[in-house]
Amino acid sequence: MKYYCKxxxxxxxxxxxxxxxxxxxxxxxxxxxxxxxxxxxKTNDCRHLLSHCLSFVVIGLTIAIIGFLFYYxxxxxxxxxxxxxxxxxxxxxxxxxxxxxxIAGGVLFLVGAVLGIITGRKKRQILFDIENIRATSSLESKxxxxxxxxxxxxxxxxxxxxxxxxxxxxxxx
Numbered sequence: 001m002k003y004y005c006k007x008x009x010x011x012x013x014x015x016x017x018x019x020x021x022x023x024x025x026x027x028x029x030x031x032x033x034x035x036x037x038x039x040x041x042k043t044n045d046c047r048h049l050l051s052h053c054l055s056f057v058v059i060g061l062t063i064a065i066i067g068f069l070f071y072y073x074x075x076x077x078x079x080x081x082x083x084x085x086x087x088x089x090x091x092x093x094x095x096x097x098x099x100x101x102x103i104a105g106g107v108l109f110l111v112g113a114v115l116g117i118i119t120g121r122k123k124r125q126i127l128f129d130i131e132n133i134r135a136t137s138s139l140e141s142k143x144x145x146x147x148x149x150x151x152x153x154x155x156x157x158x159x160x161x162x163x164x165x166x167x168x169x170x171x172x173x
Contacts, residue, residue: 001013001141002140002141003023003025003139003141004133004139004141005017005021006023006024006027006031006139007019008021009035009042011141023139024139025138025139025140026138027133027137027138027139028137029137032133032134032137035133035139036130036133036134039126039129039133040130042126043123043127043130046120046122046123046126047123050116050119050120053113053116055112056108056111056112056116057112057113059105059108059112060104060106060107060109060111060112061105062105063101063104063105063108064101064102064105064106064109066105067097067098067101067104067105068098069098070094070095070097070101071088071094071095071098071102074089074090074095075088075089076088076089076092121144128142128144129141129142
């Protein structure tokens with residue numbers, strides 16, 4: 001089980017934190033609000049990092065689109081056996097620009113997406129813990145579900161509600 005350190009707000013498994021403070025499992029009533037405010041500052045840091053990740057994703061996609069355009073420009077017409085075919089000309093600079101742009105765009109996109117997913121999960125965990133601390137005054141940190149599981153549960157609930165509406169909807173006279 002993980003707990004939050006009262007001093008530095010770090011999630012730890014051990015009985016003492018890296019900062020040297022002993023781990024306390026519950027807070028006094030007057031300590032809850034200041035602790036939650038400090039955790040909210042961590043969510044603000046996550047929000048800023050998420051905006052940087054989104055920038056990486058957008059820049060990566062833009063560079064990849066430019067790479068696809070240059071790939072299209074690298075095709076040339078050739079007459080093969082009396083029939084005209086379009087072939088990629090690997091000797092032209094457009095082909096090499098497209099390869100570099102596709103690789104760079106893909107890497108930027110993947111880095112932004114992976115960091116965004118990790119940061120989003122961290123922010124979601126902190127917000128989940130804030131609600132738990134408000135309700136119980138306990139510094140225990142329970143693991144949060146994956147966002148995909150939450151989405152599927154929401155979709156399942158929505159489908160069940162739609163089926164219930166179809167079954168119980170009164171016909172208009």
